[in-house]
Amino acid sequence: xxxxxxxxxxxxxxxxxxxxxVAGSLPKALVAEGIDARVILPKYSNIPEEYxxxxxxxxxITVPVSWRQKxxxxxxxxxxxxxxxxxxxxxxxxxxxxxxxxxxxxxFSFFSRAVLNLLPAMDFWPDVINSNDWHAALVNVFLKLExxxxxxxxxxxxxxxxxxxxYQGIFDKNIMGDVLGLDWQYFxxxxxxxxxxxxxxxGGIVYADMITTVSRTYAEEIQxxxxxxxxxxxxxxxxxxxxxxxxxxxxxxxxxxTDKYLFxxxxxxxxxxxxxxxxxxxxxxxxxxxxxxxLIGMVSRLxxxxxLNLIIRIMDEILTHEECQFVLLGTGDKVFEDWFKDLQWxxxxxxSTNIYFSNELAQRIYGSSDIFLMxxxxxxxxxxxxxxxxxGTVPIVRETGGLKDTVKAYNKYEATGNGYTFSDINxxxxxxxxxxxxxxxxxxxxxxxxxxxxxxxxxxxxxSAKEYIDMYNxxxx
Numbered sequence: 001x002x003x004x005x006x007x008x009x010x011x012x013x014x015x016x017x018x019x020x021x022v023a024g025s026l027p028k029a030l031v032a033e034g035i036d037a038r039v040i041l042p043k044y045s046n047i048p049e050e051y052x053x054x055x056x057x058x059x060x061i062t063v064p065v066s067w068r069q070k071x072x073x074x075x076x077x078x079x080x081x082x083x084x085x086x087x088x089x090x091x092x093x094x095x096x097x098x099x100x101x102x103x104x105x106x107x108f109s110f111f112s113r114a115v116l117n118l119l120p121a122m123d124f125w126p127d128v129i130n131s132n133d134w135h136a137a138l139v140n141v142f143l144k145l146e147x148x149x150x151x152x153x154x155x156x157x158x159x160x161x162x163x164x165x166x167y168q169g170i171f172d173k174n175i176m177g178d179v180l181g182l183d184w185q186y187f188x189x190x191x192x193x194x195x196x197x198x199x200x201x202x203g204g205i206v207y208a209d210m211i212t213t214v215s216r217t218y219a220e221e222i223q224x225x226x227x228x229x230x231x232x233x234x235x236x237x238x239x240x241x242x243x244x245x246x247x248x249x250x251x252x253x254x255x256x257x258t259d260k261y262l263f264x265x266x267x268x269x270x271x272x273x274x275x276x277x278x279x280x281x282x283x284x285x286x287x288x289x290x291x292x293x294x295l296i297g298m299v300s301r302l303x304x305x306x307x308l309n310l311i312i313r314i315m316d317e318i319l320t321h322e323e324c325q326f327v328l329l330g331t332g333d334k335v336f337e338d339w340f341k342d343l344q345w346x347x348x349x350x351x352s353t354n355i356y357f358s359n360e361l362a363q364r365i366y367g368s369s370d371i372f373l374m375x376x377x378x379x380x381x382x383x384x385x386x387x388x389x390x391x392g393t394v395p396i397v398r399e400t401g402g403l404k405d406t407v408k409a410y411n412k413y414e415a416t417g418n419g420y421t422f423s424d425i426n427x428x429x430x431x432x433x434x435x436x437x438x439x440x441x442x443x444x445x446x447x448x449x450x451x452x453x454x455x456x457x458x459x460x461x462x463x464s465a466k467e468y469i470d471m472y473n474x475x476x477x
Contacts, residue, residue, distance in 0.1 A: 001472060003030060003037040004126040006115050008108070008135035009098065010039055010084070013047045016098060018247075018383050019133060019163050022214070025250045026468070027082045029461035033469060038124060042111055043075060043086035045094040051077060055086060059121030063114045065106060066181035072114040074122060085122060087114050099135075105171040106179045108200070112138035116147060125152060128472045130159040134169030137204025138180070141192070144207050145182065157475040160208035162201070164380050165222050165229045169200030194230075205234060209475055211242045212468075214381035215402035219244030227378055243471060246405045247381040248461035249390065254366075256391045261363035266392075268455045271448065274367065274392055281368040285352040287325055294324045294441045296434070297369030297393065299362045299384055302332025302340070302355075307375035307398060312339060313427035314434070319347045322438050327352040327369065329361050366391045370447075371437055375422075375430050379403050385419070386459040392451040395419040396433055406459065410450050412440065418454040 009015055011024030023039060030037035043055075055075035062069045073088035087093075092107040101107065112131075116139060119125060131139040140158045147153035175198055176187050187193045192203045205211055213219045221227040223236045235242060256274075257267045263280040266273035275291045282289045300306045319326065328340050328351075337355045344353040354361060366372070372388035372395045381402030385395040389406070397403035399421050410417035420437045422429040441447050 001035050002126040003128045005039045006131040006136040025461050029465035038083040040085040042093045043088040074118045105175045108135045109138050113142050127476045128157045132161045133163050134200040137200040140207035141203045157209045159210045160204040161212045171198050213244045215246045215405045216244035217404045218380045218401040245467045248464045249386045249459050251460045254387050254390050261360045262367045277368040281364050295369045296326045296371045297365040298328045298373045300330045302330050302336035305377050308336050310375050310427045310430045314431040319350050325350050329354045369393045389454045389457045392455045399423045418457050
């Protein structure tokens with residue numbers, strides 16, 4: 001089976017978020033299962049020279065952008081057993097940053113069209129094209145509207161993967177003719193129209209053979225108004241073609257036994273070394289050192305969707321009445337940044353607020369903390385809770401999206417479960433859950449059991465890759 005994975009970013013070449021992690025891990029897992037999975041993405045100028053210098057030029061073509069003809073080159077690089085293609089056009093991709101430009105509609109519609117038009121030059125005819133998020137959504141549209149009747153394209157099946165429904169690629173309707181070069185009938189019939197604008201993600205959903213999201217629970221949630229971002233009706237109409245497959249993490253990268261950023265490497269049989277990591281992190285951050293002081297960690301974007309308003313309402317109560325420490329790493333909305341800075345000022349011996357991002361500190365927080373806090377309002381999949389599980393750091397999460405699928409509430413009577421959960425968007429529920437975890441932390445045997453359960457959790461891509469393969473096989477028959 002041949003699969004072309006179309007995405008706007010991929011680790012290790014370029015990254016702004018979790019989408020890149022998926023694109024760097026899932027195809028590798030598919031290849032390990034015997035699938036000829038390849039990835040195609042734009043050739044951004046920010047891709048490090050070490051990778052750019054290894055790229056092999058494949059072909060040059062021209063791609064129509066409405067009435068204009070634009071250059072498109074394609075280059076190839078094999079990395080970690082996966083073949084990556086890079087679509088080259090300096091007008092569109094030789095820029096600082098990747099998104100947020102006024103011509104993003106033109107840039108990414110060009111990319112989507114170029115992917116299809118480059119297939120003959122690449123001499124790679126996939127059985128399935130799996131496009132991701134709004135940046136690649138028009139691949140499905142152009143395949144059906146512009147290559148219908150070409151037998152080389154007619155048997156290609158399409159999967160559209162939604163990583164975050166909130167970001168849909170919505171643009172002024174006038175791009176229909178001048179940028180997309182599509183007949184207005186596809187706007188007027190509702191295929192691309194969204195509140196009198198063009199919606200790339202809607203087009204991807206409408207024209208896809210199968211739709212996936214990044215967790216089973218999120219696939220259910222987005223069919224309801226609260227999570228549906230005004231697309232719930234469309235998604236309900238396509239529920240028979242909608243499937244949720246939870247993401248994994250690269251367990252070779254996220255491995256406490258080999259992680260170069262940890263003070264001491266450890267595994268499930270040497271959890272005492274995890275405590276040494278805690279003491280060393282406390283020292284690094286200027287907190288009082290103590291192996292028995294429960295350390296609550298949080299690595300997050302500081303935005304409302306991450307449940308920060310719940311934390312704000314209860315953290316004074318926790319820090320005043322409980323013996324614990326709290327360390328935060330992340331950036332985001334200034335109101336939250338300022339609040340957590342003030343929290344450290346008020347509790348200097350209990351709080352370390354770090355308003356920046358560092359992979360090194362992030363890994364040390366995962367590897368050193370006892371508890372990982374992730375009370376998101378919504379979370380399509382989430383990666384932090386899975387890294388925490390891998391490092392024996394017990395997560396506290398709200399039961400939403402991928403958090404609900406990957407973290408199961410600990411039952412001390414049956415010794416089952418790998419974390420702590422609460423269901424309602426309620427600050428008191430979060431507070432009681434944290435207090436329960438802090439109480440049970442005092443029992444060495446009980447806490448050791450839950451840590452062991454956490455580290456035994458299967459957060460790899462292997463299981464998820466097999467679910468993708470089953471879906472692909474179902475599509476191509």
